[in-house]
Amino acid sequence: MGTATLTIDHSAIAANWRALAGLSAGETGAVVKADGYGLGAAKVAQTLALAGARTFFVAVAEEGAAVRAALGPGPEICVFSGHMEGDADRIRGHDLTPMLNSVDQMLRHVEALPGHPFGIQLDTGMNRLGMEPAEWAALRDVDLGRAPSLVMSHLACADEPGHPMNARQLHAFHEMTQGLSLRRSLAATGGMLLGRDYHFDLCRPGIGLYGAHPFVDGTPVVSLDIPVIQLRDVAPGESVGYANAWVAERPTLVATISAGYADGLIRAMGPRARLFAQDTPCPVIGRVSMDLITVDVTDLDEVPSSLRLLGEVQGVDDLALAAGTIGYEILTALGPRYRRVHLG
């Protein structure tokens, strides 16, 4: 087989959800946006529902429709982007809960779908999504009469526990919601790890479910095995790959493997990334190309039929470091060409 195999361990996803739920002061939901961080939203959501999650989050209504189809009626599916123009049929048809981000969205929602559930997203300082304090102050008596199912905000610096922005946003969220009997949510994965002050009624972890930073106690979820297409001996002085970027200094056995930047293996990771034969590291040599990567396998006793890029030894965060990015981007970039195997 020419394509690489991406193995997704659903028992690890369930274990991560249970571990995070164990930390949580209240309910624990699950963020399954971006196709479940690249791992398949439908299957991931089913696993999380079986583990006990009842509130799911997606970025846009289209994703919510797919998650509803996978889960059936019952669980709440919240949409971070709120109620966008043209969303009304989808929101009603798939029973989605838009997190309204502005007065405009509020008006659109109550006009199109009076009586349909909604939540409110507040901006406590990140300046990305949500109602500003003044906007919310003007609206909230009206909104509360309509009983939002959830009021939420999002932390900008939660993966830096010592950052003063965390306390500032916590304070702002209290100020904006004090004295109101509302179901409240502030924390994603990073916020959950800041402690119970940040948990409120509902936590909304995403990345921690998928086994990546900042939930360092999580269980790895993905492994990626890439088949070796061809082996060749390269003599000292010969070059390998585009731009002759790598030149052999010793007689070298080069393996060409079947994945590249079109599969989300970011070109910038170049020589800092390694492939593994069991526990033995094999350096990437030369440029990462669209469909291929070349690897120095000289030091292996025997070259296996495939080499591992992601797994226990080199995880999502290690690869992110090699590529100068974050685990979120490594996961969501994982390409459509892989054969996906769902375990457990």
Ligand SMILES: *Cc1c(COP(=O)(O)O)cnc(C)c1O
């Ligand atoms: C993506 C996202 C989350 C989940 O964040 P993680 O860091 O992946 O846990 C939660 N809330 C909002 C608003 C988000 O955009």
